[in-house]
Amino acid sequence: MTVVFCVNCPLRRLPVFLSNSAEEIALVQSLKQGETRFKAGALVIDEGQKDAPLYTLLAGWAFRFKTLSDGRRQILNFLLPGDFIGIQQKTADAAEHGVMALTDVVFCAFKRTTLWDLHRLSPTMGFNITWLTANEESLVDEQQLSIGKRNAQERISALLITLFFRAAARQTEPVENGTEFPMNQQEIADSLGLSLVHTNKTLKKLERQGLHRIQDGRLFLYDKVALQEAADIQGTSGYGRSRNRPLI
Amino acid sequence: MTVVFCVNCPLRRLPVFLSNSAEEIALVQSLKQGETRFKAGALVIDEGQKDAPLYTLLAGWAFRFKTLSDGRRQILNFLLPGDFIGIQQKTADAAEHGVMALTDVVFCAFKRTTLWDLHRLSPTMGFNITWLTANEESLVDEQQLSIGKRNAQERISALLITLFFRAAARQTEPVENGTEFPMNQQEIADSLGLSLVHTNKTLKKLERQGLHRIQDGRLFLYDKVALQEAADIQGTSGYGRSRNRPLI
């Protein structure tokens, strides 16, 4: 339990996140059990796992997913630093989705009672949890709109834009150098409900049109307006300056 | 503001819902502003609406949806009595999805500060809100798995089963008489990411196989096991005896 670390949590410096009060930080710190690391590709939480812990993603990328019995996998959403994991399952309930590390990741682990403790000891933090949860749902809503109604080109455009802004908000370097983009085409495909082959062809097509480039795990957007139009994205939902507050 | 009504709230008698304490009920009552009714087909909350109120669905069915600029509509999930609406948008934020009444509906309307008041005045209720929100997300997750990975037949089977159990849990009459099923085929199609025509053909096919029947706005399941297998549904997630607690 590294108290110092909580105060110095690197996420707190990012402008996306509003700052918490000293008391709130202290409370969170007291509930933190430690840090857990996983290698890229590791299964963090298994589908149906009973005793899955409560995590906040401190560094790295991951994703939530569900699978059908024959192996078909749907990636529900991507998790970036600051995202909360494990809220879906209550005490003694099984996780309804798996979580897999996309890069090497560091999680802050919390006691199983943290959710309740936070509500009980700090209404503000409890409110934040509700808000974080609702905010994640709106990401999933947008994703559902993509998969249900957008064609391949629109889906990919929407994903690129959304992830670009989410990633950009979490990095300090200028976006001209691109943003982190650690997923391979199979993972993009699984998140969009497309086949690997069709994902590749569509991705290439957009790239040939000069809208973007993906290279060495980094994403460069050359024409955000065109992508935004191609994706038919309405508001600013889900990305941009959010009101997320880090839990650590 | 009908205080009596809260104590006598019909939803409280349903076994799906755990009972709240007298204090909790009183608290909720004090925050309730009144009831709002809409006709079937009415737009309850518009996409992008700024001042959307906070509702609990008291009677009737509704659905949340998002649309693309050319009119393509995705139904995100169906709302049944006891479901909470409007949590996604925080103060001064615009709603990111619309809500439409499927039948004549009655909502309990709450003050805009209710979310915060509930957290502040009753950690238990605050915790419940978080749980309700997370629970709704798990419904959306399951829906995303359907749209992303299941074929038409599997999607429809999954929807029929899920809605059957959700509806059954909210009615007192035996399920042999079927459950309420107020959506038309266009709405089913829009929720599953399928075209109207293909939805119709698939629905008919399953019906010819003797798995179910839809008649006069009621759903009868004749072969739950076959449907469950066809849908490749894993656990009990989302339906069955939930831990939802009514807010009113």
Add this chain to the structure above:
DNA sequence: CGACGTGTTGATCTCTCTCAATTAGAGTGG
């Protein structure tokens, strides 16, 4: 009785999937 909403069905069309093969890059071992 005609208009309208909803359901039903047949006939094409096409977007996306599946199958298959090739290329490119990163290790790894000899």
Add this chain to the structure above:
DNA sequence: CCACTCTAATTGAGAGAGATCAACACGTCG
């Protein structure tokens, strides 16, 4: 340094699930 292996990206070709287009049936309602 080169052969060998493995993973990820790429590209072509054929197949198919589901979309689109077009009629028609049926009940309700003013």
